[in-house]
Every structure is written in structure tokens, then in C-alpha cells.
Amino acid sequence: MLTYMDYLQNAFHRATSWDPDNSYVNLTATAQALLDFPTPRGLKMNFSSLSTPKFGTSYSLSNHGVVDGSVSYLYSSLPLHNVHRSAEVDLHDVTTGYRQLEELRPPDNERFWEVWKGGVRVDGRNSLLFGRMYLPTSTLEALYLRRMKPTTQFRITGVSDGRLKSGGTIMAMMQHDFGKWSGEYLYSTDGALIGARGLYNFGRDPRKQPNPPPRTSDEKAVGRFSMGAEFYYGMLNKSAGMSTGLRYTTLPTHPNAPTTMTLTLTPLMGSLSATYAIKAGETASFCSRFDFNMYSYESDLSLGCEVWRREDVEKEDFAGVLKARVSQTSGIGLLWEGRLKHLLFSVGAGIDLRRKDQLVRAVGLELQYSS
Secondary structure, three states: OOOOOHHHHHHHHHOOOOOOOOOHHOOOOOHHHOOHHHOOOEEEEEEEEEOOOOOOEEEEEOOOEEEEEEEEEEOOOOOOOOOOOOOOOOOHOOOOOOOOOOOOOOOOOHHHOOOEEOOOOOOOOOOEEEEEEEEEEOEEEEEEEEEEEEEEEEEEEEEEOOOHHEEEEEEEEEEEEEEEEEEEEEEEEOOOEEEEEEEEEEOOOOOOOOOOOOOOOOOOEEEEEEEEEEEEEEEOOEEEEEHHHHHEEEOOOOOOOHHHHEEEOOOOOOOOEEEEEEEEEOEEEEEEEEEOOOOOOOOOEEEEEEEEEEEEEEEEEEEEEEEEEEEEOOEEEEEEEEEEEEEEEEEEEEEEOOOOOEEEEEEEEEEEEEE
16 A cells, blocks of 8 residues: 555646656556555554645554654645545555556646746746655655656655665656656666666657547557666666566557556566556456566566455445465465555565465554544
């Protein structure tokens, strides 16, 4: 389940019309949500609040054998009115699962962002500030997000920890999204790493054709084919890395069940991964992934699913979702996420069938309350 601060960041993206799905980093987001979901460990409690439409706080306390916690603060220059309390929030907004991509939309006209007063331009650029301190280690995390233009977003993240080399690290990223294609350029102080990644969508260009043409019954099924790649180079350790990937996904106008297929390749490591996910109705999704290494000939097959339970059939309200996965290498994972009164909860377990002496690797419960 998403943390409250992640939920607020998603609300900021929606309020500023930024599409995180149109990025190479989220090319396999559906498969990751159905096959790589984390299971809670121990007991964790989160208490959060949006005291004003621009300022939010969150406090967490956990017990993983050692009691620890964190304190988080978030500020948005844009009021976040599309945020709900834990008793009212749509569970789809705070959980990850099958991601149905929407039609590409054109970026906002930059002139619409201009605000003039007395012949002087007085508009600013929406920003988001986030900070978290972990206790008792005093590790600090920080995020600065700024919308530069309708097609551009600037992002800086940092971590301060005495256990890290040089006491911490900072990463700066410039992101562009033109609808038809997107690109990201980054620099990290960890190893003086530079990188770039991009995603190109074949088919309609939303800047030239804002509205998709109407589809007749004789036309083929509607889908989107995307291709992307990323490249990294560490200037201090003289090492490089790259990957490339393909994705085909059906769009909301597709008459059959929503489907997503991906194929990713990491040439330097020799890793090949293929995924297939399908949403079989409104309450169930299934996913499979086959991983193969061309150098070691090792392979792995993973299967996963999510099943939603309805609370009210007439109102189409959902009470929770059950997730399950099984893999040859990582074993079995079970997770139940839902709502009880005013609390959001996640309870799960990890099972390793290869270890007869300790089948259950971890069991945990996480509770969230927000007002």
C-alpha cells in the first residue's frame, strides 16, 4: 500500500497534469505491482494529516525487532483539494495493481499558465517540498519538485546518512513529457553518475491530433505500442549500464479485456524479461513473467494475481484486494489490503518452500490512519 506521502505526491501530479505512466521507468509498472509487491514485516503504524490544503505531515512507528520510526513533512505551492481521509479514500488510489493507460493527451498551452496583473507577469511555478527523518538513526531524505513548463519537470532528491560514502548523495533529474515521447536526464553524486532514458509512443501524436478519431466496428483493436531505452555511465568507476524495452497495451476503447505485454533486455548483464498481464473483469487481474539470462542460462518463472472484494455491488465500492505471487526463486507472497472503519491495513506473509526449517520468512501488519 502506498504511504500517505506517496499519495500526496500522486495528487500533486494530477493537479499539475503530469503523467508518470508516460515514462520509461514505469514501462513494467503493471508487472511490478502484481509480481514484486512488498509484504509487511513486523508491525508498523502510520498517522498522517493534511492540516491545510498545502501542508501535510506523517508519523510512523514500526517494530522489526528494534523499535524505530520516522517523521515526514510535505509542502505544495498548489492546494491539494483532491485528497481524502483514510475513511473515504478510494482504495485504488492507495494501492498498486493493473495500470490501465489512458489516451495520450496534448501538453497544456504554456500561455494558459501565464498570470498577468497590471501589465506585469506574476505567475510562478508550482513546487513540492518533502522531507523525512528516520529515528533513531537520524537519516534524512529530501525531495524538491518543480514544474518548469507544461512539458518539463525538475526533480532533486537527496539522502543524508553518515553510513554512506561522503555522508550522503544527491540526484538531480530533468524530465520532459511531450505526449508522443518523453525523456529524462539525470546526474547523481554517487559515483558521478550521468544517465538518460526515453520512451517513444508509436501512433497518434496528441500535439497534432488532440482527440483520437472515432473507431468503427470494422477497425482493428485499439492499442499503443511503445519503445524505450536508458543509459548510465559512472565517471568515477568507469562503468556503464543500459537497457531497452518494448510495451504493448490496450487502451480504454479496446472492446476486449485490458492487456499489457512487455519485453525488456539488459545487454551487458545478458538479462531478458518478458511479461504478460490481463485484467479479467473489474475485480481480477493476472500476470506472468519469464526471466532468462543469456550468459548463465538461468531462468525464473513468476505468476501473480490480484482479486478485489466488493463491499457494495450497487455503489461499486471495494472493501479490499488480495494479492498473491509465486516464483521459483523468491517463493510465495501473500498480501491483503483493505479498510476497517477509519483504518487502512496491509497484512501479508512471505513463504519460502525451499527452506523446510523456516517456511514462513516474514509476517507483518501495517496500519494507516489519515485525517
